Amino acid sequence: SDELAPExxxxxxxxxxxxxxxxxxxxxxxxxxxxxxxxxxxxxxFGLLTGTYAGRSTDPAFLEAFPxxxxxxxxxxxxxxxxxxxxxxxxxxxxxxTGMAGKWHLGRMPEGVSLPALDAxxxxxDPVVEAKLRERQQIVRKRIGEEGGFDDVRSASWGNFDGFPxxxxxxxxxxxxxxxxxxxxxxxxxxxxxxxxxxxxxxVHGPYHPDEFEHxxxxxxxxxxxxxxxxxxxxxxxxxxxxxxxxxxRHKLAGMVSLDHHVGVILDTLEERGLVDDTIVVFMADHNxxxxxxxxxxxxxVGPLLVRWPGTVAPGTVTASLAQxxxxxxxxxxxxxxxxxxxxxxxxxxxPVWRDPEAGVRDHVYLESGYARAVTxxxxxxxxxxxxxxxxxxxxxxxxxxxxxxLDVHRQAHS
Numbered sequence: 001s002d003e004l005a006p007e008x009x010x011x012x013x014x015x016x017x018x019x020x021x022x023x024x025x026x027x028x029x030x031x032x033x034x035x036x037x038x039x040x041x042x043x044x045x046f047g048l049l050t051g052t053y054a055g056r057s058t059d060p061a062f063l064e065a066f067p068x069x070x071x072x073x074x075x076x077x078x079x080x081x082x083x084x085x086x087x088x089x090x091x092x093x094x095x096x097x098t099g100m101a102g103k104w105h106l107g108r109m110p111e112g113v114s115l116p117a118l119d120a121x122x123x124x125x126d127p128v129v130e131a132k133l134r135e136r137q138q139i140v141r142k143r144i145g146e147e148g149g150f151d152d153v154r155s156a157s158w159g160n161f162d163g164f165p166x167x168x169x170x171x172x173x174x175x176x177x178x179x180x181x182x183x184x185x186x187x188x189x190x191x192x193x194x195x196x197x198x199x200x201x202x203x204v205h206g207p208y209h210p211d212e213f214e215h216x217x218x219x220x221x222x223x224x225x226x227x228x229x230x231x232x233x234x235x236x237x238x239x240x241x242x243x244x245x246x247x248x249x250r251h252k253l254a255g256m257v258s259l260d261h262h263v264g265v266i267l268d269t270l271e272e273r274g275l276v277d278d279t280i281v282v283f284m285a286d287h288n289x290x291x292x293x294x295x296x297x298x299x300x301x302v303g304p305l306l307v308r309w310p311g312t313v314a315p316g317t318v319t320a321s322l323a324q325x326x327x328x329x330x331x332x333x334x335x336x337x338x339x340x341x342x343x344x345x346x347x348x349x350x351x352p353v354w355r356d357p358e359a360g361v362r363d364h365v366y367l368e369s370g371y372a373r374a375v376t377x378x379x380x381x382x383x384x385x386x387x388x389x390x391x392x393x394x395x396x397x398x399x400x401x402x403x404x405x406x407l408d409v410h411r412q413a414h415s
Contacts, residue, residue: 001259002103002205003284003293006032006304008256016256017241020264022374024283026317028308029357033378035365036287037325039300042076042324043368044286045106045200046314049086049148051329051347054078055368061108070388074323074368075294075407079107080147083120085341087329089149091196094338097188099152100144101180102200105159107147115158118165127167130223137222150198152187155180157221164221172202172209174258175217175231176215182231182261182269189273196332201262203255204289210254213238233261280329280335281308287394294407296367296374307354319357322378323367370406 006012011025012032036378037047043054050056057078066072080086088098109115116132123129141153155177157164164170181199188195203209213235217228238257242250263283270276285303292299305323307313326347333340334349346366352359367374372390374383386407394400402410 001283001285001304002200002202003287003289004204004259004303005289006302008204008252011305011306012304016244016253018256018260020260020267021283024263024267024306024308025316027310028281028306029313029317029319029354031305031307031362032318032320034284034305034323035304035325035367035376036285038074038367039079039287039292039296039369040074040076040294041103041105041205041286043078046078046099047078047346048284048286048325048328049080049088049106049198050084051087051326051341051345052343053326053346053366053368056346057346058084059108061221066388070390071371071386073370073408075370076105077212081107082146085149085343086149087332088196088198089153090329090333090338090341091336092149092151094336095380096151096191096336096338097191097193097195098150099154099184099188099197100148100150100200101155101184101196101197102177103157103160103202104140104144104148104200107143109139113143120165120167122168123221124166124168124219126403133166133221133223148198149183152184154184155203155220157224160205160207161202168215169219169221170214170340171207171215172258173215173220173228174201174203174212174262175228175233176220176225177201178231178262178265179225179228181266185266185269185273185275189275192335199266200286201259202254203259204243205255206251207253209217210238210242212254212258231262232266233257234328277310280332282306284325284328286325294369296372296381298370298381300369301367301374309354313354314357318359320358320378321350321353321355321357322362322365323353324362327361370408372406 007014008016010018010022036044038044038054059079062190069408092098112129116136140156140158217232227260245253270279283306288300288303327350330347330349334351348361364377372385
């Protein structure tokens with residue numbers, strides 16, 4: 001999920017209706033001290049897919065901006081490249097079919113490749129516009145496959161929905177993401193090869209979630225897709241639920257309802273295809289919510305983590321063992337008996353904790369955001385900010401009217 005606090009889930013004591021997420025928790029293991037690799041979507045997803053901290057990004061723009069002799073700033077700037085070792089790339093070589101659906105936000109288009117131009121007021125029903133949408137989606141899917149190492153990319157958004165150029169499509173579309181995920185499972189359920197599926201949903205990030213239910217979900221970023229309506233919630237039921245809560249909770253409630261329904265459809269699909277006993281399901285957030293997002297404080301960094309693996313993970317168990325997003329790569333590679341990457345891996349396998357919730361594999365977690373760094377043992381935390389010479393010289397020369405925060409800006413909404 002995209003930007004989620006543990007307390008939004010009933011399993012963590014929340015009041016939002018999340019029966020499917022709670023079901024997942026009751027059938028598996030719930031982590032109470034799981035940390036993001038970094039408290040922003042791009043570096044967090046980088047860590048999850050590579051098993052390394054985002055500061056190891058080899059994106060040319062990142063390396064040019066931050067020479068190795070100076071502190072680097074972690075923000076929305078740590079992209080993958082086609083040469084980056086990723087979990088799906090390793091699993092593909094080990095014989096898995098690897099898939100992705102949902103939000104990417106982890107790369108840049110190569111030089112010479114551009115997306116078709118689309119006007120803000122374009123009509124998705126216009127055949128010319130739809131042709132451009134389909135062309136755009138083909139480029140996006142191909143690039144995500146190249147950067148992430150995925151064999152099969154479906155229902156993919158290059159970035160946040162509210163950044164999409166066509167206003168009529170710049171809103172969440174959970175049914176479309178869900179359809180992409182289900183189609184992948186259905187297409188590969190009977191394959192001789194095992195599968196790995198990474199689904200990056202978009203709750204409870206912006207834009208405003210209730211707007212989704214006023215939108216025809218068949219109008220997608222890849223043009224008109226009729227089968228999407230099979231995965232849509234009834235708008236009148238959601239609107240009735242929203243009428244019972246104050247305005248400041250409507251966005252979160254609508255997002256959580258969409259997210260929980262999505263999880264339920266995935267779990268039901270696995271059950272219908274007889275795949276429950278053969279499939280590990282991991283649910284986690286890329287980071288926590290505002291205020292705290294983009295900071296190394298607990299509010300920005302701690303998120304929900306649930307694991308279901310029948311026969312190995314005991315149902316209804318809870319662990320206080322430390323875990324972090326970078327740990328998924330070494331854990332799943334160990335489970336798959338796939339070779340570890342030749343390069344650095346900052347994560348550690350959580351398999352001992354999955355088997356025994358009392359076990360521990362970490363004595364600390366390392367965090368980075370902007371120029372801030374932190375280390376915590378789960379009880380105490382040390383935070384430091386180290387600016388590069390250029391920032392310090394700018395201050396000494398009086399070239400700025402304010403002291404920069406950890407992200408080298410004056411005001412930053414998330415934190």
